[in-house]
Amino acid sequence: MNLLLLEDADFVAADRAILRDRRLHHLQEVHRAQAGDTLRVGRLDGAMGQGELLRLDAGEAELRLTLDRPPPAKLPLTLLLALPRPKMLRRVLQTVAAMGVPRLVLLNSYRVEKSFWQTPFLEPAAIREQLVLGLEQARDTRLPEVLIEPRFKPFVEDRLPALAAGSLGLLGHPGEHPPCPRAVEGPVTLAIGPEGGWIPYEVEKLAAAGLAPVQLGERILRVETAVTALLARLF
Amino acid sequence: MNLLLLEDADFVAADRAILRDRRLHHLQEVHRAQAGDTLRVGRLDGAMGQGELLRLDAGEAELRLTLDRPPPAKLPLTLLLALPRPKMLRRVLQTVAAMGVPRLVLLNSYRVEKSFWQTPFLEPAAIREQLVLGLEQARDTRLPEVLIEPRFKPFVEDRLPALAAGSLGLLGHPGEHPPCPRAVEGPVTLAIGPEGGWIPYEVEKLAAAGLAPVQLGERILRVETAVTALLARLF
Secondary structure, rough: OEOOOOOOOHHEEEOOOEEEEEEHHHHHHHOOOOOOEEEEEOOOOEEEEEEEEEEEEOOOOEEEEEEEEEOOOOOEEEEEEEOHHHHHHHHHHHHHHHHHHOOOEEOOOOOOOOHHHHHHHHHHHHHHHHHHHHHHHHOOOOOOOOEEOOOOOHHHHHHHHHHHHEEEEEEEOOOOOOOOOOOOOOOOEEEOOOOOOHHHHHHHHHOOOOOEEOOOOOOOOHHHHHHHHHHHHHH | OOOOEEEEHEEEEEEEEEEEEEEHHHHHHHHOOOOOEEEEEOOOOEEEEEEEEEEOOOEEEEEEEEEEEEEOOOOEEEEEEEEEOOHHHHHHHHHHHOOOEEEEEEEOOOOOOOHHHHHHHHHHHHHHHHHHHHHHHOOOOOOOOOEEEHHHHHHHHHHHHHHHOOOOEEOOOOOOOEEOOOOOOOOEEEEOOOOOOOOOOHHHHHHHHOEEEOOOOOOOOHHHHHHHHHHHHHH
């Protein structure tokens, strides 16, 4: 936790917050914080700054806040991801939030097992929990928007063209494609497939919606690693 | 498992191998392989190619092999990593192998907890197990070399200058440094710090050994994510 993220409910005044949950335990057990310490803090979807720990006891911590800096810029990106398996989904959500992705679409694919759509990790509170962990890691305050699209064809045919309009559309896909471009300017729409990759029909449909296949070399990377590698190359 | 990796002990003839362990169960339960199937195979530290599954029963699988292709190229890189916490270490080892790092140095740092050096995940067999998982993921056969250096100063003063000689020396470190370069040519020596970063003394020592600080932006990334992001940017 490199940033203590405060929610609206934590505020008891414009410059005061009280913590009682996981973050309190983290302050005590990991940071070994003490009254008088100054911590990096941010308000969820708001500004960042410093928090002075006025008091800290077994039940709660009280902070005096100076929130005077904007959070870091987000990437100009819409990321489409074939829904990963539940365990990977949690890590990917953290990575996506940490890397500064502002909008994530979790999309169906032929190679996404149907059972993945039943995971409790897709519930809004579970998604939000992982995103918050990623923001705390990276020192950001703004939650990415997450869209859940369990039907590939209607999303790609009816909604994707408008979402991708005006952006550089790319499809990460192993094979004989141009290499992923580096240091692009302007907005990007990037789709990353499931383990085993998109099937040819899906590649065709995504290409028809404006996403051109690019590759990262012969090595097959896990989804989480591929997301990080593609974003680090692109931006 | 995108590549079935065979060890010398699996071979019963130059073009035949018999499997009995984890890989047999994986073939049966994940791949649902059947006699007659053709699989991607590689020989550890050797060539890659195809394996025809001659038979598969509860106790063993027999393969006829055609190993006629070299594994993918490695990155021209020596990666120095402050020893991560044990759980992260396992994932980092997989990532390092999957990304094609040929040489990894696990190094001490002031911010590495002493207990991390006691983990059983540092035993050679445990390290090898994670590296093999990374190779299987990425379709590579060559194990990275892993050096364990629990003493920072003697390694950085006495051994690092020779290891880094003739390479571009870089030190991933948050702060006011030049951005990490892109698409470099030639060999690189890259050092990535612990959670919380290298301390100033360590930055000085690493700089004196020829490693120049570079940064990846304001966001603080987990070690595994930072490794992937820096390598994707550099190569």
